[in-house]
Amino acid sequence: MSNIFIHENFLLTNKTAQILYHEHASKMPIIDYHCHLPVNEIAENIKFKNITHVWLYGDHYKWRAMRTNGVNEKFITGNASDKEKFFKWAETVPYTIKNPLYHWTHMELKKPFGISDKLLNPETAEEIWNRCNELLQQDDFSTQGLIKQWNVEVICTTDDPVDSLEYHKKIKEKPFGTKVIPAFRPDKAMAVENIDEFHKYLKKVEEASNISINNFNDFITAIRKRHDYFHENDCRLSDHGIETAYAEDYTENEIKLIFEKILAKKELTQIEILKFKSAMMYEFGIMDHEKGWVQQLHIGALRNNNSRMFKTLGPDTGWDSIGDFEIARPLAKFLDRLDSQNKLTKTIIYNLNPADNELIATMIGNFQDGSVPGKLQYGSAWWFLDQKSGIEKQIDALSNMSLLSRFIGMLTDSRSFLSYSRHDYFRRILCNILGEEIEKGLIPNDIKLVGKIVEDISYNNARNYFDFWN
Template sequence: MKNFMDDNFLLQSETAQKLYHEHAKKMPIIDYHCHLIPKMVADDHQFKSLTEIWLGGDHYKWRAMRSNGISENYITGKDTTDWEKFEKWAETVPYTFRNPLYHWTHLELKTAFGIDKILNPKTAREIFDECNEKLSKPEYSARGMMRRYNVEAVCTTDDPIDSLEYHIKTRESGFEVKMLPTWRPDKAMAVENAVEYRSYIEKLSEVSGVNISCFNDMIEALRKRHEFFAQQGCKLSDHGLEEFYAEDYTDAEINSIFNKVYGGTELTNEEVLMFKSAMLVVFGEMDYETGWTQQFHYGAIRNNNSKMFQLLGADTGFDSIGEFNTAKSLSKFLDRLNSRGKLTKTILYNLNPCANEVMATMIGNFQDGTIPGKIQFGSGWWFLDQKDGMERQMNALSLLGLLSRFVGMLTDSRSFLSYPRHEYFRRTLCNLLGRDIENGEIPVCEIERVNQMVEDISYNNAKNFFNF
């Protein structure tokens, strides 16, 4: 029987162990998609307690606590203490066997705080106090955590109207870890609510200095912000979509639709889809012109619980995997950009694992030989960034594409304790490749190539792909 979470955790063969310890482990982290709060990095935030850094905003843990019958007052409540919230999390942990939260919890305790104890109600107070003592030290600040995990660069997620003041402040401070913005223009195409859209466009007008009265004015304003993001080191865009949009439209129709929604009139569903289809092309062309990589995270059904949405707002643990038939629209969208010679580097992330093979084959349609892995099948995302989800994504990519050109893992997280997800991914990768070598499916004489493959997927491919 193996010990829980020893040095060879998840590494089930001697070959896998060598691949991880001699090659994957030493590579720096490029976290090219995350939701860190830039102000916390700029201010080098010092966390007041383990609850703040570990449970604050972590809707993965919140969902588990709710499933365990924990009152919302101990999850997001305002009149419970940090200790009371942590105590309830500790009560929940023993019920998370076979959920990735159990592994993540103990991997984070071990790598961040050097704690090998198992978290449960008996050890909760001891662990809470020990972590809090360490969190009071400067080396456990926001920046300290990034140094601890050998982070080289992070890309946050930022709206076009954001000032990026904290990115600028961080860069000018001389902090050795790069914090770069990512262009996330979802609100610029969110025309489902005319009042909210008008309000957003007015803010865009203000920050861009462009007087917006028509569709072309809005695009000019977005271009100015796009240029500003590029000046601040931005190299990626990101889009959070339920599904892909590729309706047919004319310029006259899009101009009319913009005038209608900007004037306060609600759009029909057909008009919404047409407008989103046009905007995706506009954004894709902007990214091509600046040499950015465009990312698409699709397939989530968000804010399912309307009662809790009214109480807590978005991103509080009430989203789920959706079922969308998007293959044809995705193909049509990519083909539109490709036919115009304006398809930039692209990463596609699906949230429903039933689309793994769809994504793995779709990317092959638009590789053009100019850049290795120009079109990428993104890593297991959100509900899929666990061992089974990552293995299934890598297996599909291996069978139908080139795993060797994969740009690897990211945290997609708001937490400064989420960097062990890179370790979890690297261990899983090394175990897959080690098993193939042990089974005679990859020749031992090619071990140097496999060693390089591990280092590339862990770090080198991302560094080269994004021109960091």
Template sequence: MSFIHEDFMLDTEQAKALYHDYAKAMPIIDYHCHLPPKLIADNKQFDNLYQVWLAGDHYKWRAMRSNGVDERYCTGDASDWEKFQKWAETVPHTLRNPLYHWTHLELRKPFGITDTLLDSSSAKRVWDECNEKLASPEFTPQGLMAQANVKLVCTTDDPTDSLEHHQKVAQGDCKTAVLPTWRPDKAMAVEDAREYNRYLDTLAKVADTDISDYDSLMQALQKRHDFFHAQGCRLSDHGLETVMAADYTDAEIKTIFAKIRGGSDLSGEEIEKFQSAMLVEFARQDHEKGWVQQYHIGAIRNNNPRLFRDLGPDTGFDSIGDHCYAKPLSKFLGRLDSDNRLAKTILYNLNPRDNEMIATMIGNFQDGSSAGKMQMGSGWWFLDQMDGMTRQIEALSQLGLLSRFVGMLTDSRSFLSYSRHEYFRRLLCRILGRDMVNGYVPDDLAMVGGMVRDISYNNAEGYFPFEVPK
């Protein structure tokens, strides 16, 4: 039997039935990813397996470095084949890391490789077989999304982005809807005055607004928010190391902005006040338009100063943070709720110790206006693996309503990462199947299967305020 087979991870008859009869055929709404919109719009063939699979994948780079692979084969000037060969040599050493499962799931779908384990001896054969298939029309970016039955993806986009590639996709015949997501992190990144002012100059040009004071900053951001909405955007996203909820006055924020716009660095207290105010303003904008807001909380980024200087961001030097943010998170959400301006919200935690805190926090602000208005997000980044997803499911099950969960996302830059949805669905069915066997939930396939279908797809389709292609 192949390592990745039809019943992979499904260790009860109930789990098998739940997956094959209820989960497997459900479409995908990938509501948070980092796919490059230009690649989708251009829809060109990939040159080789490295280009579609390894380029930009810092998960794999981290594993390769840990295996003693030189940087030349990760982000350096080695050939695509040489980089792939070094990855193939690393794969056997990733046993018990989710990369081992993902690798073979991604070879199985869409390439149909089911009887080969990737290693140094099989690398050339896998390389040639996959490259041959990549030459066919079904293996373009749009073709890969169609093969995976992806109905809609939401990319991650800065307020200064032109969204020209989203417009091109919308005007073409792509079977998958591709919508932008508002990610205004740089608009509140005031830790470095010089870099922040460079960003404001770009924002001013794009918004055709002279940003001379705080009011004009908000005018420029509102114009861009309106533009994103006109292009189909219905989600925002914020990547936060922790949650800021300091007390402030409007006069203080205007003074702080004047200081940094004048080129002076801010104190720690001023940074916290300004970012607290910006989070509130962004949330109010989202509520006015009926958007869903997402908060990814807890990553410490760019930990290695030398390699950050040499390689830049998003190259695999980030880790889990350990901030305590329950009180400021409660205060932030309470501010919005007190003004009746709390939009639908998804909270993602990166430190697993915060699972129960987040699962109980969302219950404080459920108001009956919609099912699952406040969501505990799926296990992400370092937690989108078997243990991390299991712990998220267990916390949400016991302290909230798993049945209203909007399910999995890829959070990926790769067009092969839709196997993460399959991985999640198999795990969900395994957990529920075991519960049925143990008598923890009714041994009723129709009942539990309906819940599986909802978490796999239906809940997301009903939760997000965009129209999903049929």
């Protein structure tokens, strides 16, 4: 057997899985319907200075591993040189055995860099540093070049309602073969826990919408205007990063009075905060339904736990974890509030706590209405769960409680242009699961039937689910 770690049948442990992957999954384009790629770097088609620039900047997965391995912050987010940071990562990689980072690291070295004959460690670091940096100067390794290498058909970025979308417009003016579409992420529009920060955000909403906000109706009018603007610029989906669903009972008058307190810079009680968030989630849901958008709910992250490092480095730097919030009752109530008025749009629900897998997989079945195959989706294994066992458990829960065959598949949820290997990772795991069950006699040995399901989950279902082509 070859000594190459990431070989053509990596993760494919049976012959049927290999057929499903090579003849069906591998050929399908990618629709990356949720990511955090910086759209300005796509529009400007930048070339990366070195492998650290493309690989370690902003990657809090790697940062957490390096900290755990005893690496000083200077070599992670500090002022050490890019080469020093890369070498510290190379020192850490051997210690990531059985962590998905070991798989991802070597998958990303194989594609796009073609390095499959070396494992990254302190002894190989210099050679890999030089080989990667030489390739990064070629046109095929610019931001757009990397996207093309991976056959990415659609990218959906994550954008605040006040964003000008200027870079999306530039891409549309000068297309390169991949649609780059904004996604409406209005988390800050309901973040009233910090009144001072919310007031700063209100000013931005006023400037972006050219509407003076003097009451709650003005605020909704301004947000709706931005929602319209996003739709005019090809946005067809929203996204919400929330601890749990918000569905407190409230009256219109209560929300108006709460907003008056906000404008007066008076601190809100906890129940007032929850009622305001509940009102905003309802309003967002109504807007999305009116335009036929898909709404995405990312549920379950407990963020910014390390207050000292949050003050030093800010959010999204590696201090978040899985939360254990109440999910079922508020989520059911939120979905029912919209569905009872026939205003529930297509919805994807991602959970971060594996204890909630079956909860979400059963919840989506409560609100399927026969209008669209898989109208409600149990989203792909997310963040701390997008590794082999997490993906397998999500697929098992979805299979047992719903229709895996209608699943819209994987996304990157990443800030890295090298993360498209995660689609390949997912497809290999999917094929291995189905191939194994065929060989055990649990699924018919019908490659045409199962191969079509593989192609659908890899690409076709997402293509049909999202309105990106109208």
